[in-house]
Amino acid sequence: MTPATTTPRLSASTISRPSLLTSSYLLHSAKKRRRRRLEFSSSDSSEDEEDVDDPTPLATPLPPPTRGGRQRRGGRVRRTRGQRRGGDRGHFTAPRQTRRDPSPLHSSDDSPSSPSSPQQHQPQQGVVDAISWRECDEHTPADFPFQDQSAGVQPELGCTATSNILDFFLAFFDVTVMTLIVNETNLYRQHLLNWGRPGSVREYAHKAPWTDVTVPEMYVWLAYTMLMAHVKKHDLKDYWSRNVIIQTPIFGKYMSRDRYRFIYKYLHFTTSMGPVPNDRLYKFRHIMSLVQERFTKFFKPYQKLVIDESLVLFRGRLSFIQYIPSKRHRFGLKFFVLCDCKTGYVLDFIIYTGTDVDIRSGDPHGFSGAVVKTLMDKHFKQNHILYTDNYYTSPALTQYLLQEETGTCGTVRKFRKHWPAFPDTQERGTVKKKEGGPMLALQWVDKRPVNILTTVHTGDLQDSGKVDHHTQEPVKKPDAVIDYNINMRLVDKSDMMVSDIDCLRKTRKWYRKGFLHILDLVVLNCHILHQQLTQNTSLSLRLLERQIISQLFEKFGTILPRIGAVRDVNDRMAAAEYMAAHKLVLNPLRPSGRAGFNKCQVCMYTSRRDKKRTETKYRCAACNVALCPVNCFAEFHSLENY
Incomplete structure (x- = not known):
C-alpha cells in the first residue's frame, strides 16, 4: 500500500514575491485602500459638520488625502510608499483652509450679497484703493520748501571748533554710558561666579583673580579695542607678544593681556539674566537706546535723507541672523539705517529681530513701510525728501508720505501694487512718464528698464557728466535717476568708511558684535561732527580715531609697573x-x-x-x-x- 502523497505547506519564505502579486491580491488591496479613503473623508466631513460656530464658508472644499501625503489612522501617522522612498519628509499638516476675503479692489459691484455672506472688507487707514495714472510729457512736482536754519550740529553736543577731538567722543560715551557698562560687567561676573554648583567646572572657570572694572579702565579697554583695527594681527595674544619681530610696545603699557581678555569675557550691558518676552535685543537694549538718543540730539538733519540696510558680520547661532548676498559679509545682523544725505551722519538705526518690538506688525503698507514710518517718525511734517530703494518704495507708501509732508524718490519693483504698466520693448535711452497727482512714475531704459517713483522731479533728461565711448556724445539721464544715484549711496559709503576702522573681534555673543559696531558708528559720527564745526576735510577717519586713542591713553591710562627685576635681552635692545x-x-x-x-x-x-x-x-x-x-x-x- 503506497502512502498517500501530501502537498507540503508553503511558507512565506518559500514563496517568491512575484507569485503573491496575483489579480485577486491586487483587487483585494485596491478595495482595502478605497475603503480607508472613504473612512478618512467621512471622518473629516463629520468633524466639519460639527463645527458650526464659524459661519464663514471655505473658498474650496478640503481635498481628499493623496498618496503623496501622510495619513493618520489609529492615533499614529503612517507614511505612504512614496514618502518611504525619499519623498516628503516633513511633519503631517492638514490641508490649508483658505477663506474668502473679498477686497474692494477685486470684487465686482454686481456680486449678490446675502446675510450669510462674510462681512465686507473695510479698507484700513493708509491703504490706497486705486490710483489713476495718465501719460504725460511734462510734470509739475510737489513743492517741499525747507528753510530750517537750525539744521546741522546742535548746541547739546557741547563742543566747538576749538574743542579737543576727545571731547566729541566723550559726548557719546560719557560717564553715564560708561558707568552702566562698568556696573553691568561687574554684576555679570558675580552672577556667573554664584551660578556654578560647588565642585563643578563652571565654579572654577570664574575663580581667576579679578578686581572690579573702573570707568578709566573701561576707557583704556575701548582704546585698545579701537587700536586693534590699525594694528592687524592674527591672534589676540600676538598684540602683547614680546617677540622682537611682531611686538607692539603700546600693548601692555596700560593694560595686561589677561586683564583685557577678562573684561571682554564679562562685558555685559543689562541686569536681566533671563529673556524678556518679545524683545530679542534685551541684552543691550539699554546701551543701544542711550547711544541712539545722542545720535538724534547732537545733530539735526538737512532736507535729504536716505534709508538702506547694513549688515554686521556674525556667523554664530542666532534666530534672527540674516543673509543678504549683495552685501560684503552676506551673513549677520541686519541694521536699517537712516542717514543724512549731505553729511553721511547716521541719525538712527533699527536692528531686525523678526518681532514687533521695534517695527509695528500688521502695518497696511507692509513690513518695509513700517520700517520707513518708524525711522521717519521724528522727521515728519518738516518737508524732508526721502530716498529709498525698491525694497521700500511703493505708490501707497508714497501717498502716505505726501500726507506727512515728505517727498520721496526711489526705484520701484515692476510688480508693485498700483504701479502702472509700461511697454516691454523700448529702445535704449527712451523715457516713459505717467503721473498720478503729484506722483510721477518714470521708466528709463538703460541696459534694462529702470523704474523710478518720485514726487520731487520732473523726469526731464539732463547731462550726467559722462561721455559715450562709442559715439563720444554726452550721456543724458532723467533728473530723478541722477539725483537718486548721488543720494542713495550714502549708507554704502558709511559702511565703506566704517570697514576701514572696523574693530569687530571674533565672539560667540552677538550683542558684543552689535556693541562694537555701534562703537564704530560713534567714531564715524564724531568725524562728521568735527568736520562740520572745523571745516577741516584733510583729517581722515583713521587719523581722527588714532588721535582719540592716544588722548584716551593720555587721560585715563596708568602705566603698569614692570614685573620682574631682570629684563629680557630683546626688551633691553628694543x-x-x-x-x-x-x-x-x-x-x-x-x-x-x-x-x-x-x-x-x-x-x-x-x-x-x-x-x-x-x-x-x-x-x-x-x-x-x-x-x-x-x-x-x-x-x-x-x-x-x-
Whole structure:
C-alpha cells in the first residue's frame, strides 16, 4: 500500500514575491485602500459638520488625502510608499483652509450679497484703493520748501571748533554710558561666579583673580579695542607678544593681556539674566537706546535723507541672523539705517529681530513701510525728501508720505501694487512718464528698464557728466535717476568708511558684535561732527580715531609697573636703533680750550615747572639741542608738551 502523497505547506519564505502579486491580491488591496479613503473623508466631513460656530464658508472644499501625503489612522501617522522612498519628509499638516476675503479692489459691484455672506472688507487707514495714472510729457512736482536754519550740529553736543577731538567722543560715551557698562560687567561676573554648583567646572572657570572694572579702565579697554583695527594681527595674544619681530610696545603699557581678555569675557550691558518676552535685543537694549538718543540730539538733519540696510558680520547661532548676498559679509545682523544725505551722519538705526518690538506688525503698507514710518517718525511734517530703494518704495507708501509732508524718490519693483504698466520693448535711452497727482512714475531704459517713483522731479533728461565711448556724445539721464544715484549711496559709503576702522573681534555673543559696531558708528559720527564745526576735510577717519586713542591713553591710562627685576635681552635692545642716534654728547670746545656751556632747552621753556636758565655742557647728538643729562633729556624725548 503506497502512502498517500501530501502537498507540503508553503511558507512565506518559500514563496517568491512575484507569485503573491496575483489579480485577486491586487483587487483585494485596491478595495482595502478605497475603503480607508472613504473612512478618512467621512471622518473629516463629520468633524466639519460639527463645527458650526464659524459661519464663514471655505473658498474650496478640503481635498481628499493623496498618496503623496501622510495619513493618520489609529492615533499614529503612517507614511505612504512614496514618502518611504525619499519623498516628503516633513511633519503631517492638514490641508490649508483658505477663506474668502473679498477686497474692494477685486470684487465686482454686481456680486449678490446675502446675510450669510462674510462681512465686507473695510479698507484700513493708509491703504490706497486705486490710483489713476495718465501719460504725460511734462510734470509739475510737489513743492517741499525747507528753510530750517537750525539744521546741522546742535548746541547739546557741547563742543566747538576749538574743542579737543576727545571731547566729541566723550559726548557719546560719557560717564553715564560708561558707568552702566562698568556696573553691568561687574554684576555679570558675580552672577556667573554664584551660578556654578560647588565642585563643578563652571565654579572654577570664574575663580581667576579679578578686581572690579573702573570707568578709566573701561576707557583704556575701548582704546585698545579701537587700536586693534590699525594694528592687524592674527591672534589676540600676538598684540602683547614680546617677540622682537611682531611686538607692539603700546600693548601692555596700560593694560595686561589677561586683564583685557577678562573684561571682554564679562562685558555685559543689562541686569536681566533671563529673556524678556518679545524683545530679542534685551541684552543691550539699554546701551543701544542711550547711544541712539545722542545720535538724534547732537545733530539735526538737512532736507535729504536716505534709508538702506547694513549688515554686521556674525556667523554664530542666532534666530534672527540674516543673509543678504549683495552685501560684503552676506551673513549677520541686519541694521536699517537712516542717514543724512549731505553729511553721511547716521541719525538712527533699527536692528531686525523678526518681532514687533521695534517695527509695528500688521502695518497696511507692509513690513518695509513700517520700517520707513518708524525711522521717519521724528522727521515728519518738516518737508524732508526721502530716498529709498525698491525694497521700500511703493505708490501707497508714497501717498502716505505726501500726507506727512515728505517727498520721496526711489526705484520701484515692476510688480508693485498700483504701479502702472509700461511697454516691454523700448529702445535704449527712451523715457516713459505717467503721473498720478503729484506722483510721477518714470521708466528709463538703460541696459534694462529702470523704474523710478518720485514726487520731487520732473523726469526731464539732463547731462550726467559722462561721455559715450562709442559715439563720444554726452550721456543724458532723467533728473530723478541722477539725483537718486548721488543720494542713495550714502549708507554704502558709511559702511565703506566704517570697514576701514572696523574693530569687530571674533565672539560667540552677538550683542558684543552689535556693541562694537555701534562703537564704530560713534567714531564715524564724531568725524562728521568735527568736520562740520572745523571745516577741516584733510583729517581722515583713521587719523581722527588714532588721535582719540592716544588722548584716551593720555587721560585715563596708568602705566603698569614692570614685573620682574631682570629684563629680557630683546626688551633691553628694543630702542637700540633710536638710542644710537639720540645720545648725549659733549658740546664742542671753545677756542680757548674750555668746555662749551649752553642753556638747557627744557629748563628755559618748560610748562611743567618753574622756568630757569641752566647752563649745561651736554647736548643731543641727533637733535643738536642742549639738555640736562638727568631729567631734561628724557622729558624732551618722551613728552609732547615738556
